[in-house]
Amino acid sequence: MKLALIGFGTVGQGFVEILRDKSTDLKTRYGFTPQLVAVATRSRGTLLLPDGLDPARLLTAIEAGHLHHYPDAPGLVRDLDVPALIRASGADVLLEAGPTNLQTAQPALDYCYAALDQGMHVVLANKGPVAVAYTDLQARARAAGKRVLFEGTVMAGTPSLRLAQQALAGCTIQAARGILNGTTNYILTQIEGGMSYAEALRQAQALGYAEADPTADVDGWDAAGKALILAAALFDRTFTLADLDVQGIASITGADVAAAQAAGERWKLIAHVTPAGGSVRPQRVPNTHPLAAVGGATNAVTFTTDLLGDVTLVGPGAGRRQTGFALLADVLDLL
Amino acid sequence: MKLALIGFGTVGQGFVEILRDKSTDLKTRYGFTPQLVAVATRSRGTLLLPDGLDPARLLTAIEAGHLHHYPDAPGLVRDLDVPALIRASGADVLLEAGPTNLQTAQPALDYCYAALDQGMHVVLANKGPVAVAYTDLQARARAAGKRVLFEGTVMAGTPSLRLAQQALAGCTIQAARGILNGTTNYILTQIEGGMSYAEALRQAQALGYAEADPTADVDGWDAAGKALILAAALFDRTFTLADLDVQGIASITGADVAAAQAAGERWKLIAHVTPAGGSVRPQRVPNTHPLAAVGGATNAVTFTTDLLGDVTLVGPGAGRRQTGFALLADVLDLL
Numbered sequence: 169m170k171l172a173l174i175g176f177g178t179v180g181q182g183f184v185e186i187l188r189d190k191s192t193d194l195k196t197r198y199g200f201t202p203q204l205v206a207v208a209t210r211s212r213g214t215l216l217l218p219d220g221l222d223p224a225r226l227l228t229a230i231e232a233g234h235l236h237h238y239p240d241a242p243g244l245v246r247d248l249d250v251p252a253l254i255r256a257s258g259a260d261v262l263l264e265a266g267p268t269n270l271q272t273a274q275p276a277l278d279y280c281y282a283a284l285d286q287g288m289h290v291v292l293a294n295k296g297p298v299a300v301a302y303t304d305l306q307a308r309a310r311a312a313g314k315r316v317l318f319e320g321t322v323m324a325g326t327p328s329l330r331l332a333q334q335a336l337a338g339c340t341i342q343a344a345r346g347i348l349n350g351t352t353n354y355i356l357t358q359i360e361g362g363m364s365y366a367e368a369l370r371q372a373q374a375l376g377y378a379e380a381d382p383t384a385d386v387d388g389w390d391a392a393g394k395a396l397i398l399a400a401a402l403f404d405r406t407f408t409l410a411d412l413d414v415q416g417i418a419s420i421t422g423a424d425v426a427a428a429q430a431a432g433e434r435w436k437l438i439a440h441v442t443p444a445g446g447s448v449r450p451q452r453v454p455n456t457h458p459l460a461a462v463g464g465a466t467n468a469v470t471f472t473t474d475l476l477g478d479v480t481l482v483g484p485g486a487g488r489r490q491t492g493f494a495l496l497a498d499v500l501d502l503l
Numbered sequence: 504m505k506l507a508l509i510g511f512g513t514v515g516q517g518f519v520e521i522l523r524d525k526s527t528d529l530k531t532r533y534g535f536t537p538q539l540v541a542v543a544t545r546s547r548g549t550l551l552l553p554d555g556l557d558p559a560r561l562l563t564a565i566e567a568g569h570l571h572h573y574p575d576a577p578g579l580v581r582d583l584d585v586p587a588l589i590r591a592s593g594a595d596v597l598l599e600a601g602p603t604n605l606q607t608a609q610p611a612l613d614y615c616y617a618a619l620d621q622g623m624h625v626v627l628a629n630k631g632p633v634a635v636a637y638t639d640l641q642a643r644a645r646a647a648g649k650r651v652l653f654e655g656t657v658m659a660g661t662p663s664l665r666l667a668q669q670a671l672a673g674c675t676i677q678a679a680r681g682i683l684n685g686t687t688n689y690i691l692t693q694i695e696g697g698m699s700y701a702e703a704l705r706q707a708q709a710l711g712y713a714e715a716d717p718t719a720d721v722d723g724w725d726a727a728g729k730a731l732i733l734a735a736a737l738f739d740r741t742f743t744l745a746d747l748d749v750q751g752i753a754s755i756t757g758a759d760v761a762a763a764q765a766a767g768e769r770w771k772l773i774a775h776v777t778p779a780g781g782s783v784r785p786q787r788v789p790n791t792h793p794l795a796a797v798g799g800a801t802n803a804v805t806f807t808t809d810l811l812g813d814v815t816l817v818g819p820g821a822g823r824r825q826t827g828f829a830l831l832a833d834v835l836d837l838l
Contacts, residue, residue: 186673186810190673193675194673198672198673324811325674325810325811326811326814327666327670327671327814330669330670331662331666331670331816334665334669334670335662335665335666335669335670335832336832337533337832337835338521338525338529338533338828338831338832338835339660339828340528455796456796456798458793458796458797458803458817460796461790461791461792461793461795461796462793463791468793475521475660475824475827475828475831476659476660476661476818476819476824476825476828477818477819477825478817478818479661479662479816479817479818479819480815480816480817480818481666481814481815481816481817482793482814482815482816482817483811483812483814483815484811484812484814489810489811490810490811490812492810493673493674493810493811496673496810497670497671497672497673500673
């Protein structure tokens, strides 16, 4: 199976590390011998090698700062632009792990369309195209007889979509409630430990959980993008950000947190979707609910189903290997 | 797809209720139109109808106390013994939902072998055959080119095995720790609420969670049987009950529970398996761990993996529809 990887940041590197470290295991257990034929970055070059790029050399090159550090090889083509790279790659699967844009989904969305037009499957860690254009993506994939998979867009590699769509097949899922943003959950956990909101945010930034501009996290937009994806995947409903009631955590005070604790509850930023709509809002969750126990940067989702009642999945919601694994899981599914 | 159901107690009836209530949905969403051609009970008769038995009429008959209340129909054969029923059924799948025997696994194990010999897949809600004879069952299934599935043996319909084997494919699972017995978890939760052990056990019995003889639950043997199944499914290791370190909860006192609570911990009966072995023991779990939040009769399992770290699944561990769904999920997987 030939793979083309667009985006070689944390997630893309995590995926390539897995290819480097687990190739024997993947071959033995799944008969999976991938060839990574193309890699693209925004500003650090692109590479095409129809015989397959070497994962270890790719990682060494990017650690040195630019893909031009990748050694020459017969057939190696450097610095094609991304559309040309996709056309020339001959890949079976496009892996899109570029930066997220929840307004236009570009340029990733055009890359996905180009790949489908070339007869490639598409695997996304990038939330934008699924949150913005799910219906169109699925229609184009159906027309091409290909699939679009996107496990990594919701809870990194924690298989929330695969649980809902495959392991719970036969149940009807009526609603999903999740802690889908690790940064805000980390901040709320630190406030419970006695920090102020400002201190907790600074610490989240120091640990790399929160961006310098934390708006997307603390105002709820990252979680809202994931809520759109859950609504699409679970209910085949395409809402927009404007359809959701979105509130962040900036207004939660130490006094709010203490009042909840005194009542046996914890504040959580909860993304909630049903076939009728969705919201992202801080909510008090009773300590007896599995979501209440989810502390720090961990994520979780509770699916409410007709036959099983509530089923909750708890796991990492970010991380290099953890999101890299999501790409692998989707590729193994295609296999 | 033709199905033969052995065992028409709570689980079997839950499954047939789902067939009765969701036939349109199953046909629309999955193209699944099952025919239940045979049903067997231990002491309330058996039925064979090659054209397919009617789920609603089966449920009415068993509610009236015996399958002889099922109305006559052309081709209906009554009261064959189970081996003859399996041979005559022409079914594609044997569903084994009879009573569990963790020592010999009989008579269910022989029924499974008979079904595989007839070229049928086997789906189990009955723990015995998997806990006692996993290796042999898999070998016979491989020889027959058929599959043995058993989602319902660990956490009812909560898809613990499907999560581990399918959704986490690509990860290596290094260990599993679970709360796999709802009765003991209910009792421990009640002791935390102030009851004595004896009171909590009586209440569990009154609610139908615990048997009149509660030994299998409170001494840890039910959880141990599930630990054997997890070790087999996750690690392809066949331990026996004698290989496991098994302790029950009868020695846990109110003072033990209070001491744990004061330290921010909760007592849980934890089944733990790795490729090297396993145990079932009461353990103190810190409140920051997802397993600590699992109260009442709910079950949960934490898989420790190489790529994702810990992933925890929480859901029902018993119940009519909940375990009936496990049979459906396995059958849909075969489909």
